[in-house]
Amino acid sequence: MTLTRSATAVAALMALGASPVAAETEIQFWHAMGGALGEKIEEIAAGFNETQDEFTVVPTYKGNYTENMTASIAAFRAGEQPHIVQVFEVGTATMMAAEGAIKPVQQVMDNADITWDADAYLPAVKSYYTTTDGALLSLPFNSSTPVLWYNRDLLDEAGIKDVPQTWNEMFAAADKLQASGHECAFSFGWQSWVMLENYLAWHDQPIGTKQNGFAGLDTELVFDESEDLTTLLQRIADSQEAGTFRYGGRRGDSLPLFTSGECAMWMNSSAYYAGISDQAEFEFGQAMLPVNTDAAETAQNSIIGGATLWVLEGHPESEYQGVAEFFNYLSSPEVQADWHQFSGYVPITTAAYELSNSQGFYEENPGTDTAIQQLSLNAPTENSRGLRFGNFVQIRDIINEELEDLWAGNKTAAEALSDAAERGNALLREFEGSNS
Amino acid sequence: MARLVALEVHVLTKKVTFSHRWLPYLLVAPQIAITLVFFIWPASQALYQSVLRQDAFGLKTEYVGLANFAKLFNDPLYLQSFYTTITFSALVAGVSMAVALVLAVMADRVVRQATTYRTLLIWPYAVAPAVAGVLWWFLFNPTIGIAAYALDALGYDWNHYVDGGDAMTLIVVAASWRQVSYNFLFFLAGLQAIPKSLTEAAAIDGAGPLKRFVTIQLPLLSPTVFFLLVVNVVYAFFETFGVVHATTDGGPGQATTILVYKVWRDAFQGLNLGSSAAQSVVLMAIVIALTAIQFRFIERKVEY
Numbered sequence: 001m002t003l004t005r006s007a008t009a010v011a012a013l014m015a016l017g018a019s020p021v022a023a024e025t026e027i028q029f030w031h032a033m034g035g036a037l038g039e040k041i042e043e044i045a046a047g048f049n050e051t052q053d054e055f056t057v058v059p060t061y062k063g064n065y066t067e068n069m070t071a072s073i074a075a076f077r078a079g080e081q082p083h084i085v086q087v088f089e090v091g092t093a094t095m096m097a098a099e100g101a102i103k104p105v106q107q108v109m110d111n112a113d114i115t116w117d118a119d120a121y122l123p124a125v126k127s128y129y130t131t132t133d134g135a136l137l138s139l140p141f142n143s144s145t146p147v148l149w150y151n152r153d154l155l156d157e158a159g160i161k162d163v164p165q166t167w168n169e170m171f172a173a174a175d176k177l178q179a180s181g182h183e184c185a186f187s188f189g190w191q192s193w194v195m196l197e198n199y200l201a202w203h204d205q206p207i208g209t210k211q212n213g214f215a216g217l218d219t220e221l222v223f224d225e226s227e228d229l230t231t232l233l234q235r236i237a238d239s240q241e242a243g244t245f246r247y248g249g250r251r252g253d254s255l256p257l258f259t260s261g262e263c264a265m266w267m268n269s270s271a272y273y274a275g276i277s278d279q280a281e282f283e284f285g286q287a288m289l290p291v292n293t294d295a296a297e298t299a300q301n302s303i304i305g306g307a308t309l310w311v312l313e314g315h316p317e318s319e320y321q322g323v324a325e326f327f328n329y330l331s332s333p334e335v336q337a338d339w340h341q342f343s344g345y346v347p348i349t350t351a352a353y354e355l356s357n358s359q360g361f362y363e364e365n366p367g368t369d370t371a372i373q374q375l376s377l378n379a380p381t382e383n384s385r386g387l388r389f390g391n392f393v394q395i396r397d398i399i400n401e402e403l404e405d406l407w408a409g410n411k412t413a414a415e416a417l418s419d420a421a422e423r424g425n426a427l428l429r430e431f432e433g434s435n436s
Numbered sequence: 437m438a439r440l441v442a443l444e445v446h447v448l449t450k451k452v453t454f455s456h457r458w459l460p461y462l463l464v465a466p467q468i469a470i471t472l473v474f475f476i477w478p479a480s481q482a483l484y485q486s487v488l489r490q491d492a493f494g495l496k497t498e499y500v501g502l503a504n505f506a507k508l509f510n511d512p513l514y515l516q517s518f519y520t521t522i523t524f525s526a527l528v529a530g531v532s533m534a535v536a537l538v539l540a541v542m543a544d545r546v547v548r549q550a551t552t553y554r555t556l557l558i559w560p561y562a563v564a565p566a567v568a569g570v571l572w573w574f575l576f577n578p579t580i581g582i583a584a585y586a587l588d589a590l591g592y593d594w595n596h597y598v599d600g601g602d603a604m605t606l607i608v609v610a611a612s613w614r615q616v617s618y619n620f621l622f623f624l625a626g627l628q629a630i631p632k633s634l635t636e637a638a639a640i641d642g643a644g645p646l647k648r649f650v651t652i653q654l655p656l657l658s659p660t661v662f663f664l665l666v667v668n669v670v671y672a673f674f675e676t677f678g679v680v681h682a683t684t685d686g687g688p689g690q691a692t693t694i695l696v697y698k699v700w701r702d703a704f705q706g707l708n709l710g711s712s713a714a715q716s717v718v719l720m721a722i723v724i725a726l727t728a729i730q731f732r733f734i735e736r737k738v739e740y
Contacts, residue, residue: 066705073707077494094707098493248579249597250685256579394706397686404688408598423513430708434489434496 024056027322028082031059032068032307033142036274040342048329055322065091065307066393072312076101081312083323086141088307089128090392093213095310096137097390097435103311103320105327106135111317112324120331120349124301124375128386129308132214138308139327142345144271145302145371146194148290152283154182154264163287167232170265170290174244177264183243187257188267191250192399193305194289195233195267196223201384202289203228204300208428213388217432221389221424224417228295234413237406247407250400255279269305270371273344286367288374300384302374306345337361346372390431395424479720485713492707504714513690514698514715521694524608525672532612533664536619541649543620544627554624561617565675569682572610596684600691603684607692610683611676619664626660627653666730670723695719 033041038061045057062068065088072085087095095102109116118126118136125140150163155173158180164170174185188194200207205226210219223229239245246263248254252275258266259279267289276284291299309330311323329335336352339345341361347353353372356362362369378384389395402420405411411419454460486504490497508514543553560568575583576596584594596602630653638648654661677696680686686693686701696719703712 070704070707073492094492097491098495100495101493247595247598250687253597256577260579262579391706391708394702394708397701397705400685401687401689404598408600408688410689434491434498434710 024054025319025322027055027057027084027319027326029057029059029084029086029309029326030062030068030072030082031086032062032065032088033086034061034064037142037343040339044330044335044339045326047335048326051329052325055319055325057322057326069094076312076314079314081314083315083319084309084311084326086307087138087310089143089305089386090396092129092138092308093388093390093392093431096131096388097217097431101313102137103313104131104135104137105139105309105311106137108311108320109136109324109327112321114324114328116324116328120351122346122348122350122353122372122376124380124385125304125346125348127380128304132211138310139330140304140348141307141309141330142271142339142343143304143306143348144269144345145304145375146188146190146198146267146289147270147286147370147374148288149258149266149268149272149276149284149286151258151261151264151280152285154261154282158182158264163285164265164290165288167290167292171235171239171244173264174239174242178242178244182264184246184257184263185244186265186267187246187248187254187263189248189250189252189254190268190305191403192396195403196229196399197387198289198302199229199232199292200226201301201303201386202299203292203295204381204383205229205295206383207387208389211382212386213390214382214385217390217428217436219389219428221395221421221428224414224421226295228292230413230417231294232292233403233406233417237409237413240407247404270346271306271344273368286370288370299374299377301377301380303384303386304346304375341368344368346375389424389428390435391427394427398423398427482713482716482720485709486717487710488713489710492709500710504710505718508711508714508718513693516690517693517695517698520690520692521673521696524604524611524676524692524694525669527604527608528611528615528672528676529665529668531608532615532668533619533661535612536616537623539616540620540623540627541653543624557620558617560614561621563614565611565614565678566682568614569610569679572606572613573683576606596688598688600688603688603692606683607676607679611672611679615668615671619668622660622664623657626657630656662733663730666726670726673722673726674719 029045031038031041038059041059045059049056060082062071065086068085069087069091072081072087075081106118109118121136121140125143126136129138129140130136148163154177155161155163158173158176160173160176162169164173170186177183177185197207200223206212207223208219208221210216213219236245240247246254246257248257248263252268252272254263254266255268255272255275257263259276261282270286273286288299289302291297309327311320331349333349333351333355336347336349337355337359340347340352341356347356353369357369380386399420402411402416402423405419406413406416487499487501488497489500489503539557543550543557546553563571573581575581576594578584578595578597587594594602596606634652634656635648638652643651673694674696676694677700680692680694680697681700684692686697695715699712699715699719702708702715706712
């Protein structure tokens with residue numbers, strides 16, 4: 001009911017804000033980038049609009065990721081959908097299941113009169129958003145991956161020269177920190193993404209069956225079967241007693257733990273670069289996520305978070321030419337390199353990475369290429385390509401809840417993980433039911 | 437809603453006769469129209485949606501009968517959410533009414549600067565629940581919050597991210613704070629409506645302030661107390677989603693997942709419309725029950 005109501009409101013707003021008479025065809029682009037990033041998008045759109053006079057891309061900020069997605073879906077139900085909508089990675093399954101509502105990017109680009117190379121995109125980024133037969137569904141735009149942020153000053157005080165590369169070294173570092181009088185060694189944010197989804201990809205283990213859901217809706221979560229993950233999470237929970245780990249809430253709520261100097265290390269998105277440089281009054285850096293040597297000798301590759309651009313159905317064919325041209329412009333090395341260096345998101349094409357490299361960006365800002373190195377460490381496997389589970393926004397909430405029960409000592413790691421998998425599987429079955 | 441209904445009842449019990457036959461209908465027409473558009477229509481949509489299973493885009497729809505409801509009531513976590521909501525509502529109603537009553541009794545005695553005190557006490561009501569939530573979130577943030585810092589100094593390790601009790605305390609405080617102002621207004625009005633002669637006579641007979649309050653003022657305030665109880669429970673049940681959203685997100689675990697927050701989360705984050713609609717219908721049944729109780733009680737017992 002509320003969806004339909006907000007759809008009506010959206011439609012009414014659009015009617016009110018009717019654009020002035022324009023000869024150029026408008027391409028509506030709804031995004032979820034507020035603040036400085038939103039201004040950057042305006043700038044990119046303006047840049048594109050100047051390159052040609054047939055189309056005008058109109059970016060509109062619609063709130064955060066969930067709000068933007070809900071608004072777009074409501075608009076679709078009311079027949080007022082934008083051409084392009086930015087959707088976060090966990091919404092992928094919902095979007096791709098909506099046959100008849102979305103137009104695969106591959107198709108948009110192939111039908112359009114442009115030259116376009118699908119192989120220009122980084123494999124680890126692209127693979128998250130392609131079908132099993134290799135067709136690109138949505139255009140990668142802003143992608144990041146979790147890294148290990150560290151407080152150089154605190155590590156130095158504790159006499160830790162090398163940033164921990166394994167989980168055993170993490171706990172050894174904690175001992176040293178505590179010996180030097182500093183309690184909290186590490187914390188993390190977006191715990192499902194960092195400690196579960198990425199941990200498993202990093203160690204080449206499955207999150208769910210059917211290639212993490214890529215190969216079918218009848219997928220089941222199996223993350224509770226990873227013994228080394230269970231043991232590690234239990235070890236982290238137990239380490240709270242000594243103060244080694246401190247839980248600071250969902251999403252990025254734990255950022256102050258790191259920037260205030262309370263915890264020496266923090267695992268979260270590489271896209272916190274701007275935020276941390278803004279707030280931290282100490283020397284900091286980013287390094288690769290620690291490896292659990294009980295699980296694997298070396299790391300596989302990490303998976304991305306962030307968002308992609310989806311094209312919605314229901315507009316005249318000629319307007320999709322404009323969408324394709326805009327996407328081509330967005331993917332050009334210059335635009336991508338600029339976006340990457342400004343935002344801390346990874347460059348989505350190899351060319352943009354090379355351009356940033358030749359501009360000397362990584363030399364001037366050491367560590368800023370950690371994310372891209374993690375993503376391209378190895379060719380992605382079925383376990384490390386990403387994940388595609390329906391209702392995943394809710395499943396992440398479930399994982400949050402169960403892990404919180406673990407941190408609070410209400411459950412053991414084994415109980416929390418198996419409860420999370422069981423509750424998650426119920427939602428997967430529901431999604432399967434409503435989409436088949 | 438219940439608030440409105442109560443006021444309407446109050447007005448309607450006084451019989452008014454109109455000279456024109458159509459005038460009364462014309463006068464209530466706008467209200468009827470608003471009720472139809474903003475209440476009856478969405479409510480019927482919720483009822484309809486609650487028996488369907490539909491994907492987010494509305495491309496595939498399937499009639500599933502009462503399956504959405506059956507799933508809810510077989511879910512131990514949903515039932516637990518009921519207990520959480522009842523605990524939360526009882527605490528919010530109790531805390532906000534008790535504090536408001538104390539403040540009202542004290543403000544009733546103040547002679548100098550009475551308006552200033554009153555205005556200041558009513559102020560928080562103007563703050564939107566979500567803003568109130570953010571405010572308290574900052575105060576009680578375990579790392580940077582000043583209240584958490586003060587508690588730490590007193591030897592209490594506040595962390596509502598891990599401790600369910602702390603989280604519940606936080607949302608109760610945040611939700612009650614604003615409601616205190618509202619309750620205060622009604623209590624103060626109620627107290628001022630009590631004839632001064634009664635309390636004065638008791639004072640002459642030697643009753644102290646506490647005795648006068650317990651034996652005279654409180655019994656005479658009982659209609660207000662009952663009315664506020666219903667209003668506050670309704671508020672805690674249905675209007676506190678913003679507070680939870682801005683502070684705890686229903687966590688840690690399910691410690692603060694109240695029913696109305698779950699409705700919002702399943703619909704707007706989960707895009708699970710069928711289940712969310714079914715939950716709305718359950719909530720609707722609760723509010724209808726609460727309003728019905730209030731109606732009966734007011735009709736029978738309360739004389740204005």
